[in-house]
Amino acid sequence: MSKAFSQPERQSSIGIIxxxxxxxxxxxxxLWAIAVYALLGKTSQFNYTYIVxxxxxxxLLILVFSILSYRNFLFYIxxxxxxxxxxxxxxxxxxxTISFDKIQQVYFKRSIIQRMIGVYSVVIESAGSxxxxxxxxxxxxxxxxxxxxxxxxxxxEEHEQEKPELSTDTTSEERISPTYWEHRLTFNxxxxxxxTSNYFRGFGLILIFFSSLYNQFSDLxxxxxxxxxxxxxxxxxQSVGEIVMVLLFMFVxxxxxxxxxxxxxxxxxxxxxxxxxxxxxxxLEMGLKTNTKVxxxxxxVQILRLITNPIQRKLNLYQLQLSLTSSxxxxxxxxxxxxGLSWDKAKKASRFLHQHERKEGVTYKPHQLWLxxxxxxxIVPLLIAAVVLSFIFDDLHIPVLSIFILIxxxxxxxxxxxxxxxxxxEISEEFLVKSTGLWSKVQVVIETFKLQxxxxxxxxxxxxxxxxNITFHTASGDVRFPLVSEExxxxxxxxxxxxxxxxxxxx
Amino acid sequence: xxxxxxxxxxxxxxISSQELPDYKLEALEKVSxxxxxxxxxxxxxxxxLILIVAGVLYLKEWVKLNYIFVGVLSAIGLLLLLMxxxxxxxxxxxxxxxxxxxxxxxxxxxxxxxxxxxxxxxQHVSTTQSLFDKxxxxxxxxxxxxxxxxxxxxxxxxxxxxxxxxxxWIAHKIVEEKIDE
Numbered sequence: 001m002s003k004a005f006s007q008p009e010r011q012s013s014i015g016i017i018x019x020x021x022x023x024x025x026x027x028x029x030x031l032w033a034i035a036v037y038a039l040l041g042k043t044s045q046f047n048y049t050y051i052v053x054x055x056x057x058x059x060l061l062i063l064v065f066s067i068l069s070y071r072n073f074l075f076y077i078x079x080x081x082x083x084x085x086x087x088x089x090x091x092x093x094x095x096x097t098i099s100f101d102k103i104q105q106v107y108f109k110r111s112i113i114q115r116m117i118g119v120y121s122v123v124i125e126s127a128g129s130x131x132x133x134x135x136x137x138x139x140x141x142x143x144x145x146x147x148x149x150x151x152x153x154x155x156x157e158e159h160e161q162e163k164p165e166l167s168t169d170t171t172s173e174e175r176i177s178p179t180y181w182e183h184r185l186t187f188n189x190x191x192x193x194x195x196t197s198n199y200f201r202g203f204g205l206i207l208i209f210f211s212s213l214y215n216q217f218s219d220l221x222x223x224x225x226x227x228x229x230x231x232x233x234x235x236x237x238q239s240v241g242e243i244v245m246v247l248l249f250m251f252v253x254x255x256x257x258x259x260x261x262x263x264x265x266x267x268x269x270x271x272x273x274x275x276x277x278x279x280x281x282x283x284l285e286m287g288l289k290t291n292t293k294v295x296x297x298x299x300x301v302q303i304l305r306l307i308t309n310p311i312q313r314k315l316n317l318y319q320l321q322l323s324l325t326s327s328x329x330x331x332x333x334x335x336x337x338x339x340g341l342s343w344d345k346a347k348k349a350s351r352f353l354h355q356h357e358r359k360e361g362v363t364y365k366p367h368q369l370w371l372x373x374x375x376x377x378x379i380v381p382l383l384i385a386a387v388v389l390s391f392i393f394d395d396l397h398i399p400v401l402s403i404f405i406l407i408x409x410x411x412x413x414x415x416x417x418x419x420x421x422x423x424x425x426e427i428s429e430e431f432l433v434k435s436t437g438l439w440s441k442v443q444v445v446i447e448t449f450k451l452q453x454x455x456x457x458x459x460x461x462x463x464x465x466x467x468x469n470i471t472f473h474t475a476s477g478d479v480r481f482p483l484v485s486e487e488x489x490x491x492x493x494x495x496x497x498x499x500x501x502x503x504x505x506x507x
Numbered sequence: 508x509x510x511x512x513x514x515x516x517x518x519x520x521x522i523s524s525q526e527l528p529d530y531k532l533e534a535l536e537k538v539s540x541x542x543x544x545x546x547x548x549x550x551x552x553x554x555x556l557i558l559i560v561a562g563v564l565y566l567k568e569w570v571k572l573n574y575i576f577v578g579v580l581s582a583i584g585l586l587l588l589l590m591x592x593x594x595x596x597x598x599x600x601x602x603x604x605x606x607x608x609x610x611x612x613x614x615x616x617x618x619x620x621x622x623x624x625x626x627x628x629x630q631h632v633s634t635t636q637s638l639f640d641k642x643x644x645x646x647x648x649x650x651x652x653x654x655x656x657x658x659x660x661x662x663x664x665x666x667x668x669x670x671x672x673x674x675x676w677i678a679h680k681i682v683e684e685k686i687d688e
Contacts, residue, residue, distance in 0.1 A: 452652040453628060457621070459617060460617055493529055496623060
């Protein structure tokens with residue numbers, strides 16, 4: 001084996017541009033509110049030459065910083081101690097060492113700038129919470145691929161030493177002659193996904209955007225200006241009909257904007273998505289702003305979620321969400337979404353990622369108490385608030401208000417009842433499947449041998465009813481199921497038995 | 508050590524779930540009575556410190572003996588009393604069972620939580636001992652999995668011998684697993 005990277009190396013020299021731009025961006029980001037203020041405000045007081053001069057000096061300092069940062073960024077492979085070593089830092093120096101057996105995976109990422117100057121980001125993810133993932137931001141394609149290959153070869157070596165019996169598994173026949181296939185998202189697919197995905201999420205994004213804008217500018221505006229204006233505006237409405245019209249109009253507008261935002265978000269996230277199955281992993285590549293390449297190995301996937309909604313199901317669009325083993329407590333970040341899969345491909349991918357075929361099992365439902373609780377918390381506080389408000393303000397249209405509340409209560413009841421009906425937990429020989437969701441349907445699939453531990457909790461007020469809440473712990477987060485009867489204990493015993501007799505490597 | 512003996516031998520034949528060992532039927536082993544003494548001592552030491560501080564403040568005439576001062580003191584006293592009541596029930600409810608292939612731990616006052624960790628999913632085991640623990644001859648056993656905080660367990664108030672015994676037992680089981688693989 002050739003000893004590539006045995007000498008300390010720097011990144012591609014063109015990477016200086018990247019470091020410079022990102023340092024510039026970072027330092028300017030904090031100042032942009034001031035800049036806008038200066039431009040809008042009394043600019044005449046400033047002398048432009050000073051501004052230009054100041055900015056030039058500032059840019060020069062950052063350039064010097066970038067060059068130093070580039071020069072001090074050195075990495076190499078220590079073949080003797082089986083580890084990857086990285087030295088970096090301008091003011092303080094940092095030395096990071098990752099031994100090969102701690103490396104989880106190595107993948108590429110590319111932002112627009114990285115694509116323009118033709119370099120790759122190589123991300124090395126490691127286990128253990130003390131070391132974080134490291135990113136080498138500017139490598140030529142050739143070097144990036146070589147480094148990935150080198151490190152991957154070490155990982156698989158480690159793995160084979162540990163688990164030699166994996167190939168004798170029953171599923172090995174399929175692994176040796178896999179059905180290779182590919183999944184790509186075309187422009188049309190992306191459009192379809194954008195239109196049919198969750199609009200409320202789009203709406204939420206708008207809210208977040210505006211609230212952050214508001215935070216940035218809040219001290220620039222006088223406080224009461226808008227509130228007064230809004231109050232005046234509301235006062236101009238005389239009849240209830242007009243208010244309903246306005247609400248309806250606002251609802252439609254929010255809905256439309258939500259769709260547009262969803263479409264844009266989906267294009268940015270999943271642009272040119274490509275999923276290919278190779279012999280022992282699924283290769284995923286996607287993204288407009290940052291292009292990510294990941295290898296998904298079955299042993300790293302702890303939880304698999306299959307998500308769809310009625311419209312998407314009509315269009316044969318399913319989304320797979322994979323939770324991988326994570327080194328930190330932030331499990332959300334380590335979820336990988338693959339949208340726009342046909343039913344067939346979603347099945348194929350799941351089948352590849354799982355050791356066993358899925359079979360029918362025993363299903364469980366939460367106790368009706370779950371529904372009553374939901375109804376209580378959704379309705380009673382609102383009713384109390386309405387009553388209190390009607391006492392405080394005399395000029396409330398009480399009949400109108402009660403009609404609105406009545407409609408809400410009926411809709412809420414129907415909705416929650418449906419949600420309750422859809423909720424179930426299925427335990428089969430090798431799988432644990434939790435299904436939830438009325439509109440956006442989610443199926444959470446866990447292979448029983450990938451469970452880490454199980455918790456059963458019982459509040460004292462549920463003792464009389466003999467109900468318990470169950471938490472399944474995996475290496476990428478917990479899955480809970482509420483209010484099952486104590487009968488479920490026998491399934492806990494069964495699951496423990498499955499874990500304890502399993503010889504499969506869970507990671 | 509009745510509980511550290513093999514419970515039921517697993518077989519790999521198909522078993523109906525009725526035949527599986529039932530964790531609910533296990534008699535829980537309780538933690539040492541000295542744990543309550545330790546908690547009580549801790550609270551008393553804390554209360555004494557508060558009283559000393561209050562006494563100094565009063566004698567030096569930095570604060571007057573008004574309603575606020577008395578109010579704050581009695582609030583602290585009440586809080587300590589509540590804490591004691593809480594800990595009293597908490598230590599009563601701690602229970603554990605070490606079985607052949609897993610460890611079970613139960614805790615909680617208003618919500619009783621039982622966590623079961625199979626030995627072949629244990630990342631590592633450790634024992635810890637604070638200053639107070641040392642004085643009361645107590646030790647804690649911590650069992651970590653890859654499942655994050657919610658899935659780890661910490662058994663407090665064990666006698667040092669028992670803590671060591673449990674730790675050794677699990678460590679031994681982990682090594683055994685590795686060899687099996």
